[in-house]
Amino acid sequence: MSQYQKSDVKSTGNHVDLSAIKLADVIDLEFLQSFQDDFAKSVGLASVTVDPDGNPVTKPSSYTRFCDCTHSTESGDNRCAESHRKGGEEASRTGKPVIYECHAGLIDFAAPIMLEGRQIGTILGGQVLTDVPVDAKYRKIAKEIGVDEEVYVDAVQEIRKLSRDSIESAANVLFIVANSMSKTAYQQRKLRTASDTLNDGLNQVSATMEELAASATDISANQARLNAEITNVNTVTGKIDEVMDFIKDIADETRLLGLNAAIEAARAGEAGLGFGVVAQEIRKLSADSKETVGKIRDLTSIIKESVDKTVRMGNETTSTIEQQAAAIEEVTASVQEITSLTAELNDLANSK
Amino acid sequence: MSVQLVVFALGTDEYGIDISTINGILRAKKFKIQSLPDTDKSIEGIINLRGQINYIFNLRTKFNLVKKEFLEESKFIMLNVNGSTTGCIVDEVTDIVKLDDQDIQLAPEFINTCNSSYITGIGKLEDRMIIILDPQKIFAKEINMIE
Numbered sequence: 001m002s003q004y005q006k007s008d009v010k011s012t013g014n015h016v017d018l019s020a021i022k023l024a025d026v027i028d029l030e031f032l033q034s035f036q037d038d039f040a041k042s043v044g045l046a047s048v049t050v051d052p053d054g055n056p057v058t059k060p061s062s063y064t065r066f067c068d069c070t071h072s073t074e075s076g077d078n079r080c081a082e083s084h085r086k087g088g089e090e091a092s093r094t095g096k097p098v099i100y101e102c103h104a105g106l107i108d109f110a111a112p113i114m115l116e117g118r119q120i121g122t123i124l125g126g127q128v129l130t131d132v133p134v135d136a137k138y139r140k141i142a143k144e145i146g147v148d149e150e151v152y153v154d155a156v157q158e159i160r161k162l163s164r165d166s167i168e169s170a171a172n173v174l175f176i177v178a179n180s181m182s183k184t185a186y187q188q189r190k191l192r193t194a195s196d197t198l199n200d201g202l203n204q205v206s207a208t209m210e211e212l213a214a215s216a217t218d219i220s221a222n223q224a225r226l227n228a229e230i231t232n233v234n235t236v237t238g239k240i241d242e243v244m245d246f247i248k249d250i251a252d253e254t255r256l257l258g259l260n261a262a263i264e265a266a267r268a269g270e271a272g273l274g275f276g277v278v279a280q281e282i283r284k285l286s287a288d289s290k291e292t293v294g295k296i297r298d299l300t301s302i303i304k305e306s307v308d309k310t311v312r313m314g315n316e317t318t319s320t321i322e323q324q325a326a327a328i329e330e331v332t333a334s335v336q337e338i339t340s341l342t343a344e345l346n347d348l349a350n351s352k
Numbered sequence: 353m354s355v356q357l358v359v360f361a362l363g364t365d366e367y368g369i370d371i372s373t374i375n376g377i378l379r380a381k382k383f384k385i386q387s388l389p390d391t392d393k394s395i396e397g398i399i400n401l402r403g404q405i406n407y408i409f410n411l412r413t414k415f416n417l418v419k420k421e422f423l424e425e426s427k428f429i430m431l432n433v434n435g436s437t438t439g440c441i442v443d444e445v446t447d448i449v450k451l452d453d454q455d456i457q458l459a460p461e462f463i464n465t466c467n468s469s470y471i472t473g474i475g476k477l478e479d480r481m482i483i484i485l486d487p488q489k490i491f492a493k494e495i496n497m498i499e
Contacts, residue, residue: 252379252425259358259377262448266356266371280448 047125076145111175192349258283380426
C-alpha cells in the first residue's frame with residue numbers, strides 16, 4: 001500500500017487502515033454466527049466471539065446450564081469476564097489457541113483472530129471437562145459466587161467430557177477457519193482498495209489524455225493558421241517585389257532620360273554645359289534608385305527565405321503534433337483496456 | 353582638345369562613340385524589330401521610331417561576337433550617319449565620358465587595313481580601355497548595300 005500513499009496524497013483515504021479494522025469489517029458476522037452455532041452443536045463445545053475489548057460480537061452458541069448459572073450472579077459474571085480476559089490475553093500474546101481451566105473449573109479455549117499480526121477478536125469456547133467432576137470443588141465455587149450448591153453440582157454433571165486432544169483440535173479448527181476468513185476478507189478489501197486507487201488513477205490519466213488530445217488539436221489548428229499568416233507575408237513580399245520592378249523600371253527610364261539629356265546638352269555645345277551637369281545628376285540619382293531597389297530586393301529575399309524556413313519548421317511542428325496525437329490515441333486505447341481490466345478486478349474485489 | 357564619348361558595353365568589352373554623332377538612346381525592349389529578308393546578317397531589322405523607319409544593326413554580329421538574346425538593359429544607340437538615323441544594338445550604355453587627346457591612342461595601321469578602318473583609337477580611362485568607333489565607317493558597307 002505504501003506506494004499508493006507516496007504516489008498520490010488523494011489516495012491516502014483509500015488505503016486500508018489496519019488499526020481501525022474491526023472484526024465485523026472482515027468477517028460476515030451472520031455467517032460466523034451460523035458457523036459457530038453449527039460447530040458448537042456438532043462438537044458439543046460452547047463458543048462466543050468477542051472483540052479485543054472482550055465485548056461479544058456474536059450470540060453465545062450452546063451455552064451450558066452450568067455456565068448460565070455461573071453468569072446469573074454479578075460475582076460469577078465478573079469472574080467469568082476476568083477469566084475470559086486472561087484467556088484472551090494469553091491467546092493474544094501467543095497468537096495461538098490457548099486451552100485453560102476457567103475460574104469455575106471448566107476447560108475453556110481462547111483462539112485469537114489475527115490480522116497482519118494484530119488481534120481483532122477472540123473466539124472463546126469450551127465449557128467442557130476432561131475428567132469426571134468432583135462435587136466438593138463445585139460446591140466451593142457455588143458458595144463463592146453465591147449460587148445454589150445443589151443446582152450447581154447438578155448442572156456440572158451435564159457438562160460434556162472431552163479429551164484434551166479433542167478440545168485442542170476443536171479450538172484449532174475454529175482458529176484456522178476464523179483466521180483464514182478474516183485474512184481472505186482483508187485481502188479482498190486490500191484488492192478493492194487497490195483497484196479503486198487504480199481506477200481513480202486511470203480516470204485521471206484518461207482525463208489528462210483527453211486534455212492532451214484537445215490541446216494537440218488546438219496546436220494543430222494554431223499552426224495551420226500561423227502557416228497561413230506566414231504564407232500571407234510571402235504574398236505581400238511578392239507584391240513588394242512587383243512594386244520594386246516598377247521602381248526599377250522608372251529608374252531605368254530616368255537613367256535613359258539622363259543619357260539622352262547629356263547627348264542633347266553635348267549637341268548644344270557651350271550653351272548646354274549647365275544642362276549637361278543636370279543630366280549627369282539625373283543619371284546619378286537613377287543609379288542610386290537602382291541601388292536602393294537592389295537593397296530592398298535583398299531584404300525581401302531574406303524575408304522570403306525566413307518565411308520559407310518558418311513554414312518548413314511549422315510543417316515539422318505539424319507532423320510532430322500529428323505523431324503526438326497518434327501516440328495519445330494509442331495511450332488512450334491502452335488506458336481503456338486497462339480500465340476494463342480494472343472493472344473486472346473491481347467486480348472480483350466486490351464479490352462476496 | 354578633348355572628345356566626349358558615349359560608352360557602351362558588349363559583353364565585358366567597352367566601346368565609345370563621339371557623343372556629337374549620336375541622336376539618342378532607346379530601350380530595346382520598347383520596340384518591335386521587323387527583320388528584313390535577304391539582307392546582310394549584321395542588319396537586325398527595322399523599327400518604327402515616331403513614324404520614321406530606322407535600320408537597326410547588330411554590333412555583336414558585326415564584330416563576330418557570341419550571339420545573344422536581347423537583355424533587359426539592351427539599348428539602341430541611334431546614330432546620325434550620312435544624313436539619316438541608324439541604330440545599333442548594344443548590351444548596355446554604361447557611361448558618358450570626356451577624354452583628352454593624350455588619353456587616346458590612335459589605332460595602329462595594321463588594324464585599319466583589315467576592317468574598313470572604323471576603329472579610330474583606344475581611349476584610356478584609368479584601367480579601362482575603350483575602343484573608339486567611327487559611326488560613319490562602321491556600317492558604310494551595309495548601308496551601301498541597302499541603298
